[in-house]
Amino acid sequence: MAVIATGGTIASQRDETGAAKPSLSGENLLSGLGGDSASVKPVELMAKDSSSLTVSDMQAISDAVGVELANPAVNGVVVLHGTDAMEETSLLVHLQHRLGKPVIFTGAQFTADNPLSDGPANLQAAIAAAATPSNSDKGVLLSFGGKLLPVWGLYKRSADDPDAFDLAGPSDCPQSPEFSAPVDAIRIDIVAIYPGCEATHIDASLDAGAKGIVLCALGSGNANADVVDALRRCRERHVPVVVSSRVPEGHLVAGYGGGGGGHDMGAVGAIHSRTLRPGQARILLASLIAASARHRDMARAFNDFRD
Known part of the structure; x- marks a missing residue:
């Protein structure tokens, strides 16, 4: 088995100033497990x-997972990762690899x-x-x-609870096409939507060369008329926009009109x-853009690959 170390709180200790910093290697962490680590290979990434x-960096982690999946001597992969971006990197690995062996992410809320x-x-x-072969069937x-x-729909729900993660909605981690194209050259910006916001940040992302924009919208994915106008500009420049929400749980439905609701944003693409x-x-x-996906394929992917 391979354990890929990338840092994070699980590898962190506090220094003389009281600041927590990654300082323990994968080998250090495995040595603390005694006999459980006898057949485990640390990979210091x-x-x-x-x-x-x-x-x-996320692409480098995904590539390292791919190397271990291709190694016949490895029967499973564990990735040690910080919790702040765990949901992003784990989804990238899920999208980029067809698993014949289990791949498990983990980390910690409290320093070593x-x-x-x-x-x-x-x-x-x-x-x-990772030592349970049937887990490879679950993504x-x-x-x-x-x-x-x-990891599909995974989000970090607590900053100080050991039970830190949950799912945004019931999901069986849908199988997707294998997105093999690297994403490290694809700039995607996230823009926060709030009551009374203007379109300043959307226009700034366009001017900065973003290849796509994700809106952290309100409720079930709603905004206002200024934002809808900005999305027309995105469409004119062939920059895809995805509407998500600051609400942590529940399936989102583009149902509201009124000039700036989810239905209105859908009407402009x-x-x-x-x-x-x-x-x-x-x-x-980013994975869809790297794969040169068409708009209808993007829409299907964000509908959990449902037809």
Whole structure:
């Protein structure tokens, strides 16, 4: 089995200033498990807080998973990752690889030197999940806080609870086409929508060369008339826009009119994201653009690949 270390809280300790920084290698973390680590190979990829990860870093992690999946001596893969961007990287790996072996992400809410450290238990559970061959049929999974979750629709729901993750809506982690094209050159911006907002940030993203835009919209994916006008400009410049929501759970429906509702945004070409929240929507949109997907294929993907 391979354990790919990328940093995060699970590998962090506090220094003399009190700041937590990734300082433990994968080998360090595995050595604390004793006999459970005897047949596990550490892969030291990077040591970053996941809040510092770039899309290029996420692509590097996905590529490293691909290397281990292709290794006949490896029967499962665990990725140690920070929780801030866990949902993004895990979805990218899910989209880019057809699994013949389990791939399990895990991390920690508390640093390795914290009396409440949850890293060792999460790592042990992830190794056990990666050693269960049938888990490969479920797509990439997250093992965290006693749960084993699919990554489609995954979001971090708590900043200080060991049970930190949940799903935005009921999902069986739908199978998708394999998106093999790298996404590190694809700029996708997320724009926050709030009551009374203007279209300033959408126009700024267009001017900055964004290849796609995700709206962190209100409610079931709603905004206002100024935003709808800006989406017409996006359409004119062939920049796809996906509408997600700041509401953490529930399936989104483009039902509202009134000049700025989800129905109005759909009428000017925006695509509603049924399940994925903004962070994951950004990864799926980047993958679709890298694959030169057509608008109707994008719409199907954001409808959880339902026809």
